[in-house]
Amino acid sequence: MAAGGELQLLGSWYSPYAIRAKVALGLKGLSYEYIEEYLFSKSDLLQKSNPVHRKVPVLIHGGRPVCESLVVVQYVDEAWAGTGPPLLPADAHDRATARFWAAFIDDKFFQAWRQLMRSTTDERRAEAFKNVVPQVETLEQGFRECSKGKKDFFGGDAIGLADIALGSFLVWIRVVDEVSGTKLLDEAKFPGLAAWAERFLAVDAVKEAMPEFERLLEHYKGFLAKLAAPAGYS
Amino acid sequence: MAAGGELQLLGSWYSPYAIRAKVALGLKGLSYEYIEEYLFSKSDLLQKSNPVHRKVPVLIHGGRPVCESLVVVQYVDEAWAGTGPPLLPADAHDRATARFWAAFIDDKFFQAWRQLMRSTTDERRAEAFKNVVPQVETLEQGFRECSKGKKDFFGGDAIGLADIALGSFLVWIRVVDEVSGTKLLDEAKFPGLAAWAERFLAVDAVKEAMPEFERLLEHYKGFLAKLAAPAGYS
Structure with a gap:
């Protein structure tokens, strides 16, 4: 159990945002109680x-909640600054x-990839895919600048905030693909991002946090079926 | 001039996001070169x-740019941690x-207020206004929790990140009103937010960063006129 009070994480197994919290907690080596939440019957907690x-995700630390995935990752880094690897670099x-x-x-x-993820016809998928590519081009360029062609991750030699932010989508990206x-x-x-993705997915804390491909694929097919139905998700 | 290299801020006088950077730099008491940018003729820099x-805004510190207003505010806080008041609290x-x-x-x-700001007819304004009110209700509740009915600002006794984020819109809110x-x-x-707004606007660093009401009103009327014209802003 973590120092400074009990630690609980409210998540959903398929949520990229909850995955971010899991990866951050895993990298820091923190033990916590995981509570699975269901979209259509959210707990009182x-x-x-x-x-x-x-x-x-909601991280509850000593009874006090922290919400929003990127806020949670930064909170984990700051509240356990002396534990495990830093998730943000020291330099401002x-x-x-x-x-x-x-x-x-x-x-x-x-925002661009979400359109692809929610597309239910080949025509819409082709259109949405075209709109995601420029964003990935920007990320490839950003990765090149961050890593200077030498480092393994956006965060340098180890995983950091930006790696967790993008990496949380990797299994989803493959399922939609x-x-x-x-x-x-x-x-x-x-080439930069493709190699980065392999390195990210090989990290133990990531492997433990990621959903299984086949299970997520089934979940996604169910989501698409509901989306295509008249009374689908809004 | 700031320690650690020359400091330049690229902004536009009416931009709430540039105002955030100005307030942060002003609270820290930092001197910088301000460079006005024009929407339709952006500089090479x-x-x-x-x-x-x-x-x-872009803050250029020792030749290295920092972009995105909330990132800039946190950068200013971290790069000049020993200078002026902290912009984020110490507790994680x-x-x-x-x-x-x-x-x-x-x-x-x-996102809700933007619809109000971009409305060009009374009917659309009434509809958009109705959609902003719940967001302000949430902020009023949030302010009550943050300040515990005792503190002046979201950040406690002094202005912090959330105050700057919301406060940067205050003159704009009045102009649209x-x-x-x-x-x-x-x-x-x-009542909480209304009193908070008066306190925020009374702070010297804020007064120096804020656009003048009449000038912003003219700017906004020009914006609305272009929006209503066939070849308006997109």
Whole structure:
């Protein structure tokens, strides 16, 4: 159990945002109670702990909730500064760079990729895919600058905030690729990111946090079926 | 001049995001060269310094750019940790709370208020206003929790990240109120935020960073006129 009080994580196994919290806690080597939340029957604890968004992840530390995945990752880094590897670099400019890319991933990459993920026809998929590619090009360029062609991760020699932000989508990206017949992180087009993805997925804390491909594929097919149905998700 | 290299800020006088950078630099008592950027003729320096978004603010410190307003505020706090007041609290949970509200302001409040700001008819304004009010209710509740009814600011006794995030919109909110015939931060409905706004605007570093009401009103009327014209802003 972590120093400074009990630790609980409210998550959903397939949520990229909950995966971020799991990876951060795993990298720090922290033990915690994991509580699975269900989209259509959210627990009272979730609703009380995150009344603004009612979304996972919520990290509850000594009874006090921390919400929003990127906020959680930074909280884990700061609350356990002396435990495990740092998740943000020491240098102020490097920290700004990590936050910049984390924001880009949520604001630009995800918004474009979400359209692909929610597409239910080949025509829409082709259109959405075209719109994601420029965001991935920007990320490839960003990775090149962050790693200077020498480092393994956005965060340098080890995983940091921006790696966790993007890496949390990797199994999802592959599952959507599988259904769409695409390969978003194609090694010919994006050699930096393709190699980065392999390195990220090989890290123990990541392996433990990631959903299993086949299970997520089934989940995604179910999601698409509901989306295509008249009374689908909104 | 700041320690550690020359300091330049690329901004636009009316940009709430540039105002955030100005307030942060002002609170820290830092001197810098301010470079005004124009939406329709962005400088080569801006395009080179922020190739991903090509947006203000960009803080250039010792030749290295920092982009994205909330990233800039945190950078200023960290790069000049020993200078002036802290912009984020020392406690990890309080820091998480500040980041949570800053994200809420950009993701939820601004997205709703932007619709009001871009409305060109009374009917659309009434509809948009109705959609902003719940976000302000959440902020009022958040302010009550952050300040515990005792503190002056979201950040406690002094201005912090969340105050700067929301406060940067205050003159804009009043200008849109003026044109719409509304009063968003009504003291009867939102007593906490209404009093907070007065305190925020009375701080020297804020007064120096804020646009003049009449000038911003003219700017906004021009914006609305272009928006209503066939070849308006997109």
